[in-house]
Amino acid sequence: MAEETAPAHPVRALGKPLAATISVVASLIGLIVLAWAILFVTKGRFLKGPFERIVSSQTERQVKVGGDFQLYFAPFNVKFLAEDISVTNPAWAKGRFFEARKVDSVISTWSLITGNRRINWLSLDGAHLDLAWDEKHRRNTWTLGNPDKKGEPLDLPLIRAARAAGTEIRYSDPAMALMAAIGLEPVEASQSKFSTAIRFEGRGLARGTRFTVSGGLLTPNATAGGGENKLELHIRGANTVADVTGTLPGATEIEGANLHVDVRGGNLADLFSVLGVAVPDTRSYRMRSALTKRGPEWRFTGMKGRFGASDLSGKFTIENRQPRLMITAALDTRVLDIVDAGPFIGYNPNRLAAQGAITTVNGAPRVLPDAPLRAEALKNFDARVDWHVRAVRAPGLPSISDITLGLALDDRLLTLSPLNFALSRGRISSDIVINARDPRVLTDYDIRLSPTPMGTLLAGFGVAEAGTSGTIKARAQLKGTGDTVHDSLSTANGRIAFIIPKGSLWTRNVQLSELDIGVFIQKMFEKKLKEPVQINCGLIAFTVRNGIGAADPILIDTAGNVVAGRGGFSFKNESLDLAIEADSKKFSLFSGQSPVGIGGWFAAPRINPISGELVARAGIGLGIGALVSPIGAIISFVDVGDAKAADCGPVLAGASAHRQRDTKGRPRDDVGKGTTAKSESGKQSKGERREQRKKFLGIF
Template identity: 70%
Template sequence: MADRDAPTEAADKALPPKNVPAKPARAMGTPLASGIAVLTTLLGLIVLAWTILFITKGRFLKHSFERIVAGQTHRQVKVAGDFQLYFAPFNVKFVAEGLTVSNPEWAGKGNFFSAKKIDSRISTWSLITGNRRINWLGLEDGHVDLQWDRQGRNTWTFGEKTSGKPLELPIIRRALVQGTMIRYVDPRMQIEAGIRIHTVEAKDTKFASAIRFDGNGTARGTRFTLAGALLTPNATVSGGQNQLQLHAEGVRTQIDLSGTLPGATEIEGADLHMDARGQNLADVFAVAGIAVPDTRSYRLRSAVTKHDEEWRFTGLKGRFGDSDLSGKFTVAMTEPRIMLTADLATHVLDIVDAGPFIGYNPQASAAGKVVTRAAGGTPRILPDAQLRIEALKNFDAKVHWTVRTVRAESLPISNIELGLDLDDRLLKLSPLNFSMARGTVTSDITLNARRNPVFTDYEIRLSPTPMGTLLAGFGVDQSGTTGTLKARIKMTGVGNSVHNSLSNSNGRIAVIMPKGSFWTRNIQLSEIDIGTFVQKMFEKKLKEPVQINCGLIGFSVNNGIAAADPILIDTQKNVMLGRGGFSFKNESVDLAFRADSKKFSLFAGQSPVGIGGYFAAPKIDVVTPELLSRAGAGLGLAMVASPFAAVIAFVDVGDAKAADCGPVLAGASAQAQRTAKGKPRDDVGKGTTAKSESGKSSADERKKQRKKFLGIF
C-alpha cells in the first residue's frame, strides 16, 4: 500500500498548497526611491556647503585658493587682506583685498596683477561652460602688466607654455573701476603704452555711469595719445550693449572710433564706425609694421568690426590728396605674419597721387620738384626712394585695386587694374594693366625682396595702338598718322629703388610699327630734305600720306646701358636708321637718326638728327656736325667752281636699301635684319650704324658710347 500510494503523494507535493497566501510582489518604486534619496543627499550636501560658504563667506578657503591658483599658474599668488568666495545666491561672489599675482621670471620683478580690492559676481554657469562671464566687477587701484617678449611669450599666458596666446578678456556686463592702470609692452611691434581707467557718473541720463580711459605711449618710436569712454546703458544688466567712444592722436594722424559693443570688454561682433584723417596714410600702417606708399593728406571713413582674428573695414569711402578711394579691407592677426587683404576702387586718380607707387614723394611731386640733382649737377628723374624691405617681413597681402580715370595733362591713361600679392617678401604686381590711347598696357612685375638687393623681373607689353591717337593723347597733333605700334619690355634688374634697379638692368626693349602712314611733312623733315619739303609745300601736298612699310625701335640693355639694336623704319620714300642709346645709370641720352631716300633728291641734308641731354632735360640737335661738314664742302665747291656746284654736296642719289619687314615685325636684333633682297644689312648695328661717319667699327663705337654713358654719375 505504501508503494502504491507513493506517486500520489509525490504529485500532491508538486501542487501548490491550498489556502496558502501568495508571496507579495517586489515594490516597483524602490530604485526611484533610492535615486531620490541619493539626489536628496547631494542636494542636502550642496545646500549645506552653500550655507557654510554663505555664513562664513568662504574666508577659510583663502590659503587653499592661494595654493591651488599658484600651482596652476606657476606664479606667486597672495591675498593680503579680506577674502570671500561663496554663492550669492547663484552667482559666485569673489572678493579679495590686496590680491597680487607675480610676473613670470622673464618679465622681471613686479606683479602681473595687483589690486587694493577686487569685488566680482561671476556667472556660475559660465564657469561650467568656460564662457567666463562676469556680471559685476568692482576694481579699486588695480595694476595690470601686459608684456610680450621677443620669443613670443606673454605675461597673461599661465603655466609652462613657451608661446603666448592672444589676450582674451572675459565678458563683463557691469563694472565700477577706480584708479586702475594698464601697461602694455610689445618689443616685436615696438609698442609701449600706459592706460588709466576710471568710472565716473555720466551726465547723460541715458547712462548710469561711464568707464573712461586715457593714456599715451610710443609706437615704433612715435608718441601717441588716446582717450575715450565706455558708456554703459541701463540695459546692460539684461544683456544690452555698451557704447564706445575713442579718440587717438599720433604720427600726424587723428582717429575717432564710435559705436556699440556687445559687452564692456566684448569686441567680437562690435558695430563700430571709424573716421581717420592725417597727413600721410602710410604713417598709420607703419605703426603695425605694414608698408604702403606715401600719400598726401587724407580722410577715410568706414565701418569696423572684429570676427575671430580679423579686423574688417567695410564701406570704406574717402580721399587721399586729390584722389578718391572706396572699398573694403581686412587685417588678420595671423602667424607668422599679419595678412592684409583689400578690394579697392578709385574713380579719379590724380597723377601726383600716383607718383609714390614708384617712389616719388607726393609733396615734392605736387610742387613740381621730381627732378633731382646728382653729383656733378646732372638732372635725374628716376625715383631713388628705397623699398622698405624690413617692413615686408611683417605682413603678407592680397590687394585688388581698380582706377577708372587718371587726371594728368597729356597722359592718356585710364582703366588701371592692379593685382598685388605679397608672400614672405615676394611681391608680385600681376596684373598691372591700363588703357592708353585705345591700346592696352599689360604688365607682370615681380620684386623678390627675399634677396638683398632686391631682384626685379619686368614684363611689360603694349597691344597694337594707333600712333595718331597716342600722339594726340600726349598733346601732339595727330599729323595724319594712321599707323599703329606695339611694344614689349623684358628686363631684370637688381636694386632697392627704381633708379638702382634699372641702373643694373639687363634685357630688351622693342617698339614695333606695322604698316601705316605719316604726313609727308614729317617724313621729309626727318631727313632734312628741304628741297622736297619746299616742293611739296608749293604743291600743297604736305598732307599727302607717306606709307610706312614697317619699323622697329629696339634696344638691348646691358648693365643699365641701352644700345640701339636696331632702329630701323622703312617707309615708301626712305629708310630711317638710328644709332646710339641711353643710360639708366646717369639718365643721359645720345641718339642720332638719319633718313636715306629711296628716290633722287636735289637738296637733302642726309645728316643725323641728334637727341641728347638727359631724361629730365632732353635736347634735339638738327644742325649736326655732319650737316655743317656737308655745308662746308658745298661752300668749298662754290669757291673753286661755281655757286651751283655747292648743290652737289646736298644731292641724295636715292640708294637706300628697303628692309625685309619679317625680322623687323618680329622685333629681331640688328644681326638678324635683312634687306628686301634677303641680304644682311650693313647699315645697322648694335649701338650704332655699321657705316659710322668716323670710319671706326661698330664695336669701337659701342665702346666709346659706353664709356661716355658711364662717365657721368
C-alpha cells in the same frame, strides 16, 4: 491525492532601491546646502590658504592675498573678494602680472560650468594689469601655466558691469614695437547701476611714434542689463586723428561690435607705419568706414574717402595671424589724379605737385623715381589687393583709364599682376615681380603695349590724328637689382622694342626724317606736311646691358626713305646719345641726310637736326667751290638714292640688328648696335668723342 500547488515567486521589494536613491540624493543636497550655509556664514574666509596654494600650482605663478578673502555663493552665483591681492609674472617678465588693493566680483556659476566665463559684477580699486609679450612674440604674461608655453591670444571674460578706481592697464609687445598704458577714471555705482559713463584715457608708443587715446563707455547701465554699450574712442598720433563710435555687445566684448571709423591725416603711410605695414605715401586724406571684428579679423567695410585729389572706396580686412599680418582689400577709384599716382612708382606726391617729377643730380635733370622700397617693413605682413581705377586725370598726357591692379605679397615677394590700363585706345599689360627676399632686391619687368594708334598716342608731340593711320605696339622685358626704380633700371638687362606696322604718319611740326634740304626748309617754315609720310614698317629697339640701352636696331622703312639710327641711352645717368639718319631711295640733288642728333637727358632731350656731319659737308662744299667752281659745292649734297628697302618680316618680328635684311635677303650694313658714350657724370673724354664720331657720323 491532493493537487500540489507551485511555490509562489518571491516578490521583489521595488521600494528599497528607490528609497536608497532618494536617501543618497537627499544626503548630497543636504551636504550642498550645509556647505553653502557654512560658506555663506563664514564667507569662505577659511579657503584663503587653499586658494593661494591651488591657484599658484595651477598657474605656476605666486598668488598672494594679503588682506580679507571671501569665496562663497550669494545666493547662486559665486562671490569673490580679495584685498591686497597679487599675481607674479613669469620669470622672463619683470614686475607683477596683476595686483590690486581690492577685487570684488560676482561670477556666474553656470558660466564656470560651461566655460563662458561671465562676470556679472566687477569692482577694482588700485588695480594694475600687465599684459606683455616677450621679445620674440612667442610667450605672453596672460597665458597661465607653463611659462614656456606658446602665448595664446588675449581672451577677456565677458563683464556685464564694472567699477574701477585708480586702475591702469599696461600692454607691451617688443616685436611690434608697441607700448601703451590706459587708465580708467573712477566710476561710482549703486545697486549695479552706474551714475556716469566709464571714461578712460592713455598714451603709448608705436614704432617710435607717440599716440594718445581717450574715450568712454557711454551707456554702462545698458551693458549691465545685457544690452549693447555705446563706445566713443578718440586716437591721436602719427600725424593722424581717428574717431571710433558705435556699440559693443559687452564692456569687454569686441566680437561682433558695430563700429564706425573716421580717420584723417597728412599721409596714409604714417598711419600704416604704426602697424609695421608699408604703403605708398599720399597727400592729405580722410576715410570713413564701418568696422567689426570676426575672430582674428578686423573688417573695414563700406569705406569711402579721398586722398589728395583722388577718391577711394571699397573694403579691406586686417587679419591678426602669425608670423605676419594678412591684409586683403578690394578697392575702387573713379578718378585718380596723376599726382596721387606718383607714389606708387616712387615719387613723393607733395614734391610732385609742387615741382613735378624732375630733380637735379650732379647738375643733370633726373626723372626716374628714386624713393626706396620699404623692404624691411615687407617682413611684417602679407597682402592680397585688387584695385580698379576708372580714369586718370593727367592734363597734357595721353589718355589713361581702366586701370586693373592685382597685388600679392607673400613673405617679401611682391607681385603686381595684372597691372593693366587703357592708353590712348590701346592697352598696357604688365607683370612686375619684386623679390625683396634677396637683400639686393631683384625686379623683373614685363610691360606690353597692344597695337595703339599713333595719332592719339603721340598727339601731344605734334602728330596729327587726322591723316595718321599708323599704329605702335611695344614690349619691354628687363631684370634689374636695387630698391628703387632708378637703381633697378640702372643695373637692368633685357630688351625694349617698339614695332610700327604699315600705315601713315602726319605731323604738324618739323619732321625729323626724310631730311632733304628743300623738304626740311619747307617743313620748318610751313610747319605742316602736305601729305602724310607712308610707313612700310618700323622697329625701334634697344638691347639693355647693365643699365645701358644700345640701338638694336632703329630702322624705319618709308615710301621715300630708309631711316636708321645708332647710339643709345643710359638708365644710370638718364642721358640720351642717338643719331638718326634718313637715306633716300630716290636721287636727290640737295640732300641733308646727315645724322640728326638726339642728346641731353630723359627729362630734357635736345634735338640737333644740323649735325656735325652736315656742317662738315657744308665746309667741304665751300672749299671745293672756292678751289674748283660753284658746281663743285653742290657735289657734297648729292644723294644717289641707293637706300636699300627693308625686309619687313624681321622688322615686324622685332628681330635684333644682325637679323635684319633688305628686300633681296641681304644682311643690312646700315644698322647695328651702339651705346651711349656719356659717362656717369655726363661728360665725354676726347677718346669717347672720337669713337662716337666713328660710330655715328661715318664721314665719307
